Amino acid sequence: MNDFEFHLDQFMLHCDAKNLSRKTLKSYEQTLRLFQFFLENECKVTEIKDVKSWHIKKYISHLRDRGKYTVTANENTKVYNHPDKRxxxxxxxxxxxxxxxxxxxxxxxxxxxxSGDISENPVKGIPVIKPKRKQKELLDPMEIKRLLSAMDVTKFHEYRLWLGVRLILDTGCRVGELLELKPQDLDLKYNAMLVRNPKNNKQRYVYFSKRMSNDLKRWLKYRDRFSDSEYLFPTIRGTKQNVSNFEKTLKNIGDSVGISVTPHQLRNNFAKYYLLNGGDMASLSRILGHSSIDVTMKAYLDFTDDQIRQKYQRHSPLDNLKL
Known part of the structure; x- marks a missing residue:
């Protein structure tokens, strides 16, 4: 074990002790092992104290040049990830x-x-990269109907997807939160559900419509005939659904009717329709589980000019005051 490897292991133990999510831990380890691979093979650097700012800047330039999946932090993962086939x-x-x-x-x-392991910080003075946000397309009502109509609700997995899509559009929950749901998280009397965020281990209540309440009641009766799983939207074997499988199935259904769609886009569409229909930013921020209204504004205020025009016409002071 070289010096970089030792400090990386110590850092991962520190992160694990902080009870960070598995996704965050995986992201840290994958990123840092790829950086370690670059330092050893391109710069011949194995000691933490020898890493300088220019190494990190050179690595950023290297990333822009090398392309996706051309390097792996662990050769063993190629057996099941098959990057060469992507x-x-x-x-x-x-x-x-x-x-x-x-x-x-x-x-x-x-x-x-x-922690005092290095006397000079090589990331000091390196500015963060602020990628330009891509405006997420707002699906119009006819596109949403077409997407939902493409799902065969006589099949367990497509009925499950149909309801999952509707629930994201109705509540704005994340796909990871959707797949964590359990029947006991639902309060059908008050049309509320307890949502757990596996990313930060926090939970919150979100609310759903009367129409969704009826959808959920029907689903529970249907689901109970096929599964006694602890999850609300289980696999046919009763296990928890995998996020990537949900995303892949949704993409395939969308492609079949000419609609490009992702679960995060559905969450984004919920937020925009909530605001376009008169909802306020403060309540939206709480529903989405954001840490502040600023986070919500940065993430969801990318309306097109036409959407702003429609919202203005609905809330025009002169029209509403009837002057």
Whole structure:
């Protein structure tokens, strides 16, 4: 075990002790092992104290040049990940991904500096990368109807997807939160449900419509004929659904009717329709589980000019005051 490896292991133990989510831990380890691979093979650096700011800047430049899935932190993962078969192999790595890599590297070296393991912090003075946000398309009502109509609700897995899509559109929950739901999380009397966020281990209540309440009652009766699983939307075997499988199935259904759609886009559409229909930013922020209204505004205020026009016409002071 070389010096970098030792400090990386210590950092991962520190993160594990903080009870960070498995997804966050995986992101840190994957990022830092790829950076370690670069330092050893491109810069011949194995000692933490020898890492300088220019190494990190060179790595960022390297990421922009090398393309997706051309390097792996663990050769053993190729057996089941098959990066050589991915259709996006070699494509340009997005600024969002590079920004995430840099953020993880900054967290690592800030930890080492604060704990006294290094006397100079190589990430000091390296600016964060602020990727330009892509405006997420707002699906119109006819597109949503077409998407839902493409699902065969006589089949267990498509009925499950149909209801999952409707629930995200009605509550704005994340797909990871959706798949964590259990029947006892539902309060059908008050049309509320307890949502657990596996990313930060926090929970909150969100609310659903009367129409969704009826949908859920029907689903519970249907589901109980097929499964006694602890999960509200289980696999046919009763286990918890995998997020990537949900995303893949949704994508395939969307592609079949010419609609490009992701679970996060549905969450984004919930937020926009909530605001377009007169909802306020403060309550939206709580429903979405954001840490502040600023987070909500940054994430969801990318309306098109036409959407702003429609919202204005609905809330025009002159029209509503009838002057």
């Amino acid at each position: 259709i996006d192999l070699g494509r340009e790595i997005s600024d969002t991904t590079i920004a995430n890599y840099l953020r993880n590297i900054k967290v690592f070296f800030n930890y080492l500096f604060q």
